[in-house]
Amino acid sequence: MANDNIFSGLKVVDLASFIAGPSAAVILSDFGADVIKVEPPAGDLWRIGHKIPPQPRAKDAYPWHLANRNKRGITLDLKNPGSRQVLERLVKWADVLIVNTPHPARKKLQLEYDDVGQWNLRLIYADVTGFGENGPDASLPGFDITSYWARSGLLSMTRDAGAPPTWPVAGSGDNATAVGLYSAIVTALYRRERTGKGSYVTTSLLAEGVWSASVSIQGALCEAKFFAPHDRKNPANAALNVYQSSDGTWFVLLVTPDKLAAVAKAIGRPDLLTDPRFSDPTKLMANMPQLAAILDDVFGAQPMARWYEVFNGIHVAFGVVREPQEVINDPQLRANDVVVPLEGAGGKLTSTISSPIQVHGVAKVPAKRAPALGEHNEEVLRQLGFSANEIDGLRASGATPNAKERAA
Numbered sequence: 001m002a003n004d005n006i007f008s009g010l011k012v013v014d015l016a017s018f019i020a021g022p023s024a025a026v027i028l029s030d031f032g033a034d035v036i037k038v039e040p041p042a043g044d045l046w047r048i049g050h051k052i053p054p055q056p057r058a059k060d061a062y063p064w065h066l067a068n069r070n071k072r073g074i075t076l077d078l079k080n081p082g083s084r085q086v087l088e089r090l091v092k093w094a095d096v097l098i099v100n101t102p103h104p105a106r107k108k109l110q111l112e113y114d115d116v117g118q119w120n121l122r123l124i125y126a127d128v129t130g131f132g133e134n135g136p137d138a139s140l141p142g143f144d145i146t147s148y149w150a151r152s153g154l155l156s157m158t159r160d161a162g163a164p165p166t167w168p169v170a171g172s173g174d175n176a177t178a179v180g181l182y183s184a185i186v187t188a189l190y191r192r193e194r195t196g197k198g199s200y201v202t203t204s205l206l207a208e209g210v211w212s213a214s215v216s217i218q219g220a221l222c223e224a225k226f227f228a229p230h231d232r233k234n235p236a237n238a239a240l241n242v243y244q245s246s247d248g249t250w251f252v253l254l255v256t257p258d259k260l261a262a263v264a265k266a267i268g269r270p271d272l273l274t275d276p277r278f279s280d281p282t283k284l285m286a287n288m289p290q291l292a293a294i295l296d297d298v299f300g301a302q303p304m305a306r307w308y309e310v311f312n313g314i315h316v317a318f319g320v321v322r323e324p325q326e327v328i329n330d331p332q333l334r335a336n337d338v339v340v341p342l343e344g345a346g347g348k349l350t351s352t353i354s355s356p357i358q359v360h361g362v363a364k365v366p367a368k369r370a371p372a373l374g375e376h377n378e379e380v381l382r383q384l385g386f387s388a389n390e391i392d393g394l395r396a397s398g399a400t401p402n403a404k405e406r407a408a
Contacts, residue, residue, distance in 0.1 A: 004362060005032025010189075013038060013090045014071065015111070016100040018046045019171050020144070020205065021128050022067040023178030024185065025098055027355040029070035030364045036090065036380055037071040040078070041401050043373045044068075055170060056324075060349040063171070065342060065370045069352060073371025074380045075400055078109045082399035089384040091116045096124045096185055103129070104139050113200045120198065124188045127202040128181050142205050148173025152209025157216060161231035177208040179356065238291040239263075242321070249304035250321040253311075262314045267298050337364075344369040374403050 010033040014025040022037070022044075029035045037044075049055055049063035076083050091097060099111060106112050113125045127133075130142010131151070149155040149168045159165055180203045188199035210217055219226065227236040235241045239255035255263050264272045272278055272294070277287040284291070299307060304320065311318045322330070333339040342352040343366060352367050377400050381391045394400045 005365065006359065006362060007031045007033040010034065010096070011094050012036070012096040012098065013094040014068075014098045016098045016128065017044045018100075018143075019063075019067050019174035020177040020181065021098045021100040021126070022046075023175055023355075024126065024128075024181040025071065025096075026067060026069060027178065027182045027357060028096070028185070030355050030357075030367075031359075031362070032365050033096075035071040036376070037068055037073040037371060038076050038090070039073065039373060041075050041398070043075075047373070054167065058348075060345065060347040061370075062349055065345050065349060066352055068370035069342065069367050070365060071371055072376035072380060073374065074377045075374040075402070077399055077401070078111065080397060080399040082394055082397040084110075086381070086384070086386075086394065086400060087111075087116070088119055089386075091119045091123060093384060094120065094123060095189070096126060098126045098128075098181070098185075100128045102139060102141060103133070117198065117200070122192060122196065123198040124185055124192065125198070125200045126181055126185050126188075127200065128177060129202065129204045131206045132204040133202060144168075144171065144173030144177070144205055147205035148177065148209035148212075151206050152213050153217060154209055154213045157213065157229070159229060161229040161234075163229075173205055173209060173212075176212060177203060177205050180208050180211075182357075233292055233296075234289045235292055236288070238288050238295055241292060241295070243295060243299040245302060245304040245307055246300055247303040251304065251307065252319040252321065254317040254319075256317075259314065259316050263316055266310050266314050266316075269294070269298060340364075340367055342367045342369065372403065374401070377402055 007028055010028065012025050012028055012033050012035040014022055014035055014037045016022050016025070025033075025035045025037075044064075046067060047061060047064045050058050050061050055063065076086055078087065097116065099106065101109065101111060103112070110116075113127070117123055117125055129138070130147040131137045131140055145168060150165070154173075155165045155168060158168070181201075184201035184203055188201045191197065191199055216226075230236070232242050239253070239260065242250055242252055244250050261270075261273060264270050272291070276283065278284045278291055307318070308320075327333070328339065337354055337358070338356075339351050340354045342350060346369075349369075354364065354367070377395075378391060381394065381400065386394065391400075395402060
């Protein structure tokens with residue numbers, strides 16, 4: 001593939017923290033954008049994400065590299081008056097500014113769009129919040145677990161009957177939101193190509209969660225009748241259920257109506273098609289637990305390799321339930337550049353997850369490690385036009401402290 005770097009020359013300032021905003025910047029960086037990561041003097045808390053339970057523990061700061069690869073990094077104390085001149089030059093330099101500071105704090109820091117947009121009329125100001133910009137809870141702090149999962153309704157629906165809500169996979173809502181924010185940024189960049197004007201774009205973890213749950217939420221909007229929470233042994237539909245093979249492998253089965261006859265024959269139970277308990281739609285609904293029990297026995301009698309062959313042979317949708325340690329060995333990941341090499345991180349961190357967008361004929365930028373705290377302070381300040389004496393002054397004032405000064 002050619003490496004024409006779609007976003008070569010695009011300049012991005014990432015002022016966001018944790019995952020959603022920074023990961024949107026990562027997608028831009030994968031296609032060649034120059035991204036400057038701006039952190040407070042103490043650093044982004046996500047630097048220690050690998051040490052916070054229940055995240056998988058590791059010596060390597062893998063969450064930090066995942067959300068901040070390919071970026072240059074500087075420190076900037078936005079509470080320090082001296083930082084204002086640096087911020088202004090960053091905004092004038094940038095095409096895109098990404099922020100996720102809660103709006104009350106953002107107002108105090110004079111970081112709202114009305115504060116900085118005047119410095120660059122072509123700026124794309126990209127904002128991600130927990131619960132949206134308006135409404136009674138607009139100022140609440142939001143994380144993917146609270147906003148994307150819980151508040152959206154997703155968490156209430158991703159559990160079995162009788163079970164309490166469980167703890168979702170951390171970062172999953174953030175990364176979905178990152179794709180949404182990236183889409184908003186790209187939409188605004190397209191508008192700028194046509195009009196020359198910048199834009200203020202935004203999304204929220206809540207909006208993205210509701211969008212992910214939108215089939216069910218749309219049902220609620222039209223007062224649809226909901227089934228009880230999923231019960232594997234008493235499912236709403238035994239053809240859309242989770243089963244276990246004889247070797248202990250769980251798999252999700254999704255049989256559409258047009259495939260029912262083929263599946264019944266392929267698993268050796270064509271009699272199910274004429275069984276009076278299941279051939280009549282009304283009786284089928286009443287006898288769904290019996291059908292699920294029959295399928296439990298059928299699928300539990302053969303190993304997953306056999307069912308893989310059967311389902312593949314009749315083109316039926318199914319998905320083997322895999323643990324993360326199994327997922328990384330899935331040949332589909334490397335065959336489709338989902339897992340790619342990571343340069344320079346050290347330790348055991350030699351690979352990373354690429355962003356989920358591919359453009360045929362275009363190679364992404366090779367993934368490089370995330371920056372050390374304040375690693376590019378002097379380089380970036382020089383690029384912004386500050387003299388050596390001015391850089392010394394900014395460092396001495398604490399506006400842009402370096403790593404050694406912070407550790408002292």
